[in-house]
């Protein structure tokens with residue numbers, strides 16, 4: 651699995667064929683921010699955009715055509731439901747144990763990671779995902795064994811802001827120019843998710859990945875692959891959380 655780079659504007663789902671006119675896609679779904687949270691969007695581990703809070707104008711880019719953009723709206727909708735649950739919990743509400751589609755959340759996290767790369771957040775050049783990743787995001791193919799969504803549990807007291815959204819790509823690097831994507835962290839409203847895109851990262855994620863962001867230095871961090879339940883709210887409490895349903899493998 652490899653990635654390609656381009657300087658031209660192109661729909662990143664072009665390998666699927668049948669592209670329409672390019673449209674502006676929000677890098678991180680608007681549905682995440684539609685509950686009045688006023689959250690800042692922070693990205694880290696990127697080259698082109700300095701770490702820190704992003705300007706509003708950077709939040710959307712012409713990276714998907716209209717057809718492929720709208721085909722992914724069920725992913726945005728499910729992420730919006732997750733976001734609402736997290737914000738209600740942050741306000742101190744009892745959320746119980748609502749159910750969401752793990753498959754849609756996984757595909758959304760993957761799409762969000764790819765959006766940032768395709769928009770050129772990570773490099774001087776814009777990255778286009780390999781066709782196999784595109785097909786996985788559109789639900790047309792399975793990810794390699796062990797790839798996909800992981801919940802990330804552990805002590806989060808060092809996090810700068812529990813109310814933000816954050817995308818951090820992970821690379822396997824032979825050099826600055828010779829590197830390939832292995833996954834990334836997507837954090838929304840304090841919930842940390844990791845999505846693995848390359849099987850080489852899978853044995854590493856329970857240990858120390860290459861060039862880990864600060865949060866991964868904590869020995870208490872625990873990754874769970876395609877979790878059936880993610881606790882939300884008070885640390886160590888399993889009373890409130892999200893039940894994730896997983897489709898059987900395609």
Ligand SMILES: [Zn+2]
Pocket residue numbers: 661662663664668669670714715716717718
């Ligand atoms: Zn397209």
